[in-house]
Amino acid sequence: MTDESTPISRKKFLEELRRYEKGSVTRRHFLGVTGLGTAMAVMSGAMPGLVSGRARAQELGDRAVLATWPNYHDPANFDLFTDETGVFTQVNVFGSNEEMLAKLQAGGSGWDVFVPTNYTISTYVEADLIEPLDISKLPNYDAKAFQARFADAGTIDGTVYAVPKNWGTTGIASNSNHTGGVVDSWKSFFDGARDQWTGRAMVHDYQLTTIGNALVYFGHSFNSVAPNELADAEKLLIDVKPHLFAITSDYQPGMRNGDAWLTMCWTGDGKQLNSDMPEIGFALGKEGGEIWSDYYAIPKDAPHREAAYALINYLLTPEVNAREALAHGYPVADSRTNALLPEELLDDPILYPAAERLSALEFGAAATLTDPNRAELMARFKSA
Numbered sequence: 001m002t003d004e005s006t007p008i009s010r011k012k013f014l015e016e017l018r019r020y021e022k023g024s025v026t027r028r029h030f031l032g033v034t035g036l037g038t039a040m041a042v043m044s045g046a047m048p049g050l051v052s053g054r055a056r057a058q059e060l061g062d063r064a065v066l067a068t069w070p071n072y073h074d075p076a077n078f079d080l081f082t083d084e085t086g087v088f089t090q091v092n093v094f095g096s097n098e099e100m101l102a103k104l105q106a107g108g109s110g111w112d113v114f115v116p117t118n119y120t121i122s123t124y125v126e127a128d129l130i131e132p133l134d135i136s137k138l139p140n141y142d143a144k145a146f147q148a149r150f151a152d153a154g155t156i157d158g159t160v161y162a163v164p165k166n167w168g169t170t171g172i173a174s175n176s177n178h179t180g181g182v183v184d185s186w187k188s189f190f191d192g193a194r195d196q197w198t199g200r201a202m203v204h205d206y207q208l209t210t211i212g213n214a215l216v217y218f219g220h221s222f223n224s225v226a227p228n229e230l231a232d233a234e235k236l237l238i239d240v241k242p243h244l245f246a247i248t249s250d251y252q253p254g255m256r257n258g259d260a261w262l263t264m265c266w267t268g269d270g271k272q273l274n275s276d277m278p279e280i281g282f283a284l285g286k287e288g289g290e291i292w293s294d295y296y297a298i299p300k301d302a303p304h305r306e307a308a309y310a311l312i313n314y315l316l317t318p319e320v321n322a323r324e325a326l327a328h329g330y331p332v333a334d335s336r337t338n339a340l341l342p343e344e345l346l347d348d349p350i351l352y353p354a355a356e357r358l359s360a361l362e363f364g365a366a367a368t369l370t371d372p373n374r375a376e377l378m379a380r381f382k383s384a
Helices: 011-022 025-032 036-048 048-060 075-085 099-108 120-125 185-191 207-217 228-242 252-256 267-276 305-315 318-328 372-383
Strands: 063-068 088-091 160-175 201-203 244-247 263-267 278-284 290-297
Touching: 036 252, 048 305, 063 263, 063 305, 075 088, 075 305, 099 120, 099 252, 160 207, 160 267, 185 201, 185 207, 185 228, 185 263, 201 207, 207 263, 207 290, 207 372, 228 244, 228 372, 252 267, 263 267, 267 278, 278 290, 305 318
Parallel strands: 063 088, 201 244, 201 263
Antiparallel strands: 160 263, 160 278, 160 290
């Protein structure tokens, strides 16, 4: 135990504070190790912002649990949020909207904030699983700053249930050292996976995109629920399954270590891979595919509701959001944030494809989330 006459160092105090916020030590341990009265006196003189943050944590609680997607945030922002508010962010990563929906339907998720995609929000509202947002608690949200097509899905019948995070596309990442160039069509992707790139291709563990892109291969709508068209997609997927390296939504490791040569890929992952390994290119399938937007939302049973609002509001701060964009590489729909980003990022063709390339893409449709035929198709594909 620290002698209260000997002030604890700032570094040691912060280490113990983080451990306490994460729940890895008890309050008694924290108070005993830090000699809190002396430590807080030291910290208030050297870092006055920390004291106000801890005081605010009495209102917010000690943590906010965030359910989100892989490679989708700047971890440093969570540390800064803790420094500012005293609230630790616990991040849970998920690979599909179906998985998120099932978790919330089961109850007791423990989530305070989650990141649903545009087409799912109406289902959450109908199932009474999502909190109508109190916009007064989100002063950093300015609806006028967002492009409507990437923000409208968050508002149902005039009530705001979710606010925009990022938008993007679903395309193909390919290692040109092995594929001979950028793969830019779903026909080339699936045909090559069964032929010259056998054992080297990956598809998402996510029925919307995996089934959707198989549908597009045949010229069908990405969102089709027609039984005969789903039968086409199933035949293709069952045929390609033995040739796949993996079915996963966390595909960066396989691409980076060279085990896989091409994968279904979201925009930001494509940018991250290309930045680190220029031989990995990203392209939209010329036949079509998906354009999407993601949102921040609060589940009805969020255990730390005030912390949830504080976290969303913090991440919507333009300066914070700009740091997020620079880290994860996904396009931002907020004009205030874009004004802070370098021009070379805003001109990047991976992040901001030409309008004519976007015109062939479809936003996901709500019916695809709950359609039993698509769900059963995906289950048969994965178990084949």
